[in-house]
Amino acid sequence: MASHHQGGADLLSRIALNDNKAGMEGLDRDKINKIILETSKGSKFYENELKKEQQVNQRIEKMMEQKARITKEQLKQAQAEVDKLTCELERSRELGRVIVHVDMDAFYAAVEMRDCPELKDKPMAVGSMSMLSTSNYHARRFGVRAAMPGFIAKKLCPNLVIVPTNFDKYRAVSAQVREIFSEYDPHFMPMSLDEAYLDITEHLEQRKHWPETMRTYHICDAKTGNDADRSAAESERDELSPVLFEDSPSSSPSLSGADGKAEVFGTSAEEAVREMRFRIEQKTSLTASAGIAPNMMLAKVCSDKNKPNGQYRIPPERQVVMEFMKDLPVRKVSGVGKVTEKMLAALGIVNCDQLSQQMALLSLLFSGTSWHNFLHISLGLGSTCIERDSERKSMSTERTFGEMSDAEEQYSLCRDLCHDLAQDLQREGLKGKTVTLKLKNVKFEVKTRAFTLQYAVCTEEEIFAAAKDLLKVEIDSVSPQPLKLRLMGVRVSGFISAEDKKPLQRSIMGFLQKDGSDSGSFTQCAGSVLKAQEDSDGASFLKPQSTEMKVPSVSEQKSKSKGTQQQSFFQRAQLKRLQQQEQEQMSVMAGTDTTNNSADAAAASKTDLSTTNNLSDTTSAKSLSNTNSGTDTTSYVNKPAVLKPSFKISTQVLQFLTCPVCNTEMKDVNLTAFNNHIDECLKGSAVDNEPTHLDAPKEQEELNSKPPASSSESRALKSSSHDPSCNEEKPSTSISVPLVETDEDGDFKTPFFSHRTKINGKRSVISKKKMPVCESSCKASLTTTHNLEAVTEMSSDSKGSSLTCPVCSQPQSTDDLALFNRHVDMCLNQEVLLEFRESHPPVGHSDEPALKSVRGQLGDQGRVSKVREKSKRQGSSPLPPSKKIKVLSTKHTIDKFFKSNAGQKV
DNA sequence: ATACATACC
DNA sequence: TACTGGTATGTAT
Numbered sequence: 001m002a003s004h005h006q007g008g009a010d011l012l013s014r015i016a017l018n019d020n021k022a023g024m025e026g027l028d029r030d031k032i033n034k035i036i037l038e039t040s041k042g043s044k045f046y047e048n049e050l051k052k053e054q055q056v057n058q059r060i061e062k063m064m065e066q067k068a069r070i071t072k073e074q075l076k077q078a079q080a081e082v083d084k085l086t087c088e089l090e091r092s093r094e095l096g097r098v099i100v101h102v103d104m105d106a107f108y109a110a111v112e113m114r115d116c117p118e119l120k121d122k123p124m125a126v127g128s129m130s131m132l133s134t135s136n137y138h139a140r141r142f143g144v145r146a147a148m149p150g151f152i153a154k155k156l157c158p159n160l161v162i163v164p165t166n167f168d169k170y171r172a173v174s175a176q177v178r179e180i181f182s183e184y185d186p187h188f189m190p191m192s193l194d195e196a197y198l199d200i201t202e203h204l205e206q207r208k209h210w211p212e213t214m215r216t217y218h219i220c221d222a223k224t225g226n227d228a229d230r231s232a233a234e235s236e237r238d239e240l241s242p243v244l245f246e247d248s249p250s251s252s253p254s255l256s257g258a259d260g261k262a263e264v265f266g267t268s269a270e271e272a273v274r275e276m277r278f279r280i281e282q283k284t285s286l287t288a289s290a291g292i293a294p295n296m297m298l299a300k301v302c303s304d305k306n307k308p309n310g311q312y313r314i315p316p317e318r319q320v321v322m323e324f325m326k327d328l329p330v331r332k333v334s335g336v337g338k339v340t341e342k343m344l345a346a347l348g349i350v351n352c353d354q355l356s357q358q359m360a361l362l363s364l365l366f367s368g369t370s371w372h373n374f375l376h377i378s379l380g381l382g383s384t385c386i387e388r389d390s391e392r393k394s395m396s397t398e399r400t401f402g403e404m405s406d407a408e409e410q411y412s413l414c415r416d417l418c419h420d421l422a423q424d425l426q427r428e429g430l431k432g433k434t435v436t437l438k439l440k441n442v443k444f445e446v447k448t449r450a451f452t453l454q455y456a457v458c459t460e461e462e463i464f465a466a467a468k469d470l471l472k473v474e475i476d477s478v479s480p481q482p483l484k485l486r487l488m489g490v491r492v493s494g495f496i497s498a499e500d501k502k503p504l505q506r507s508i509m510g511f512l513q514k515d516g517s518d519s520g521s522f523t524q525c526a527g528s529v530l531k532a533q534e535d536s537d538g539a540s541f542l543k544p545q546s547t548e549m550k551v552p553s554v555s556e557q558k559s560k561s562k563g564t565q566q567q568s569f570f571q572r573a574q575l576k577r578l579q580q581q582e583q584e585q586m587s588v589m590a591g592t593d594t595t596n597n598s599a600d601a602a603a604a605s606k607t608d609l610s611t612t613n614n615l616s617d618t619t620s621a622k623s624l625s626n627t628n629s630g631t632d633t634t635s636y637v638n639k640p641a642v643l644k645p646s647f648k649i650s651t652q653v654l655q656f657l658t659c660p661v662c663n664t665e666m667k668d669v670n671l672t673a674f675n676n677h678i679d680e681c682l683k684g685s686a687v688d689n690e691p692t693h694l695d696a697p698k699e700q701e702e703l704n705s706k707p708p709a710s711s712s713e714s715r716a717l718k719s720s721s722h723d724p725s726c727n728e729e730k731p732s733t734s735i736s737v738p739l740v741e742t743d744e745d746g747d748f749k750t751p752f753f754s755h756r757t758k759i760n761g762k763r764s765v766i767s768k769k770k771m772p773v774c775e776s777s778c779k780a781s782l783t784t785t786h787n788l789e790a791v792t793e794m795s796s797d798s799k800g801s802s803l804t805c806p807v808c809s810q811p812q813s814t815d816d817l818a819l820f821n822r823h824v825d826m827c828l829n830q831e832v833l834l835e836f837r838e839s840h841p842p843v844g845h846s847d848e849p850a851l852k853s854v855r856g857q858l859g860d861q862g863r864v865s866k867v868r869e870k871s872k873r874q875g876s877s878p879l880p881p882s883k884k885i886k887v888l889s890t891k892h893t894i895d896k897f898f899k900s901n902a903g904q905k906v
Numbered sequence: 907a908t909a910c911a912t913a914c915c
Numbered sequence: 916t917a918c919t920g921g922t923a924t925g926t927a928t
Contacts, residue, residue, distance in 0.1 A: 150917075339912060369924090398919090491922090
């Protein structure tokens, strides 16, 4: 209601020029905004920005309404609280540290200009027509700035020269600068390639005692033969770097660098920082700006104060700090962006003085963390210690491309992303439990879908298993319309600590071969399952299990709310099994449409299932025939169309048909019979089997030696063939052996399979030994198949109505055998997964043998290296853009990846 | 926990 | 023609 005082511009705060940054003072905003507007208007991007703008406006309206309801009483009370907290904060104010924020001036642009004299006189920017990373000061006068698309910048400044990013170069320069930083603070905190925080308190302490010689620097000729004059020794204030101000190169009072000249710097903070900047310029021919203050928040603001090529200091005195804050626009404070700025503006708050005046009100309108932050700002407080880079919390990769509507292509891209992400994760030895899929459609609407697994993952297959399911749900949700995407991303978070990475786990083999002696270690499994069973609602009890299986979970959740469509693979499989039990036999056939008559008990679930079946059946029927004709063994596995072309399924299929216990080959297509056979075998021979453990090492070796090579090729195959089809149908054909189904090609299937794909070698070994459940798929099928009798037999504890899971040793609260069996199945499945993960080298993937050692070294230094290779990839080797996908954006990301190395040197 | 928004470089 | 990519954190359910 009260936010229209700004007139039309109100609706464009996010589109209009953001002249908050240095170099943009005194521009003809209106004219620039008009051009920006005209250029953007009507675009999808623009429309979306408008929408977001309106959301912000609504948020503001809400806030204003809330404000209107505030009573004087409340305000008074709030003020009391604010005052109290203010006192506490004031009491703990720390002014003893000397914090410096150093920021290279127009970094990328400066580097490019330095290396290309031609550019010095021109307005230029680094980036592409699609997006700019930064611009030189000359270009800024036209309103051209970072984060602005190049084509708009061209409208603002037709003569603008756009230079592609060259990250390798920036990284190299950054490394040079950091060497200098480390001399003033070995623990400096890099925020990106071009900026960092330093705590020079200690340095200054020592510096006091330094002789002049240690503070003397010579003006030597730059290594960059390019510009002859570098005004090294001038007083930073008025001198403009020749690089930055190409248009007025003569303006720099370059003291014709008599090579012999030297400058002696003092011992004060200002002198030390001036010296540092001087050295940076000497070394790189680039200028930097700096801020010196008692805390990071202030230092950051200060570094912007006299940019470019300048510095500013706020002495450690409360009064001075408060005076400085008074007129400071809140927007200048890091963390206060355009939305916050706008909300505060709606409350009449523009500068920090007003902010402090309105704290009581703000405490009533904003969350605790928000208003506490505001209070800190208003008091000029900020962090006084530069903590070392903390542990990374997530890792992701995303890509923008031309409109993509083909589901198959989308799955393919998704896999590629997972592949890249997995590589990055493994590089850092990370494993996380939450997988998030990010989608941006052609309307620029962004969606994120996350799922948290029971265990941490880091391989392409594991991640993809979850991601593809998340993607499937989205695709299905708009089907038959296609998802029209412009971006897709995958993120993994919820990292587990190093210790948790190797949880003790008991192998399913152990369980099978022995009696249940070691059946006590599975609390995790037990816990989840038990919890799952708490809710009696049929669908939900599967949830946790699904989680364990990753793939299923997502769809399952959806099905809960939507009541239909996709259920997790396992869910469907289990339902099938149930049906089978009930009906005794179900034809693998498709034709039968159960959809309509599915009004019975299993109701919802079943219905879904049938629906799914229908879809798949059509396809599966086809594939079946194909498969059969080609490979007879396909029998029960025959999935759907998935089989497509060159899959290695045949091999796997063959094995599937082989009883994992007695090693007998069974060509019978009747799954029930096969399952029964296995059950019988288990009853009779499970106990006899040799310990699985022995195999473990071998398996591992094999896995290791059989690297990723497969990933790319298999990926190609996979992506091209089935994706889409796979997803949908699985269930149908593979009635009682869901797991088998999973196996398939490992594509979009559950994690199981994915693994398998790479495990082939392992398999054979195992089968030789006749392990009951050698491989994931086998185990899986086994598990699924085994029935209650088998279970009860094995667990001596289970008596009467109270059943105890032989796997997790947890008593089960249900008497329902079907439920109990499911629980056991899930426990087993989880074990299989865990075991697989255990034997499957998660981190030190064979394709990266050197990583371990590198990591080790870094680790010795007590720091976690976070160097992101992603940027590297962008910089040097052009990503192998997956087939058809054309990447529009020029990944000129402003990367911070160097953040890590930072303190490591020195 | 999930989804979406904001922010920074 | 064309409006990024990576990470953290806050807000809202």
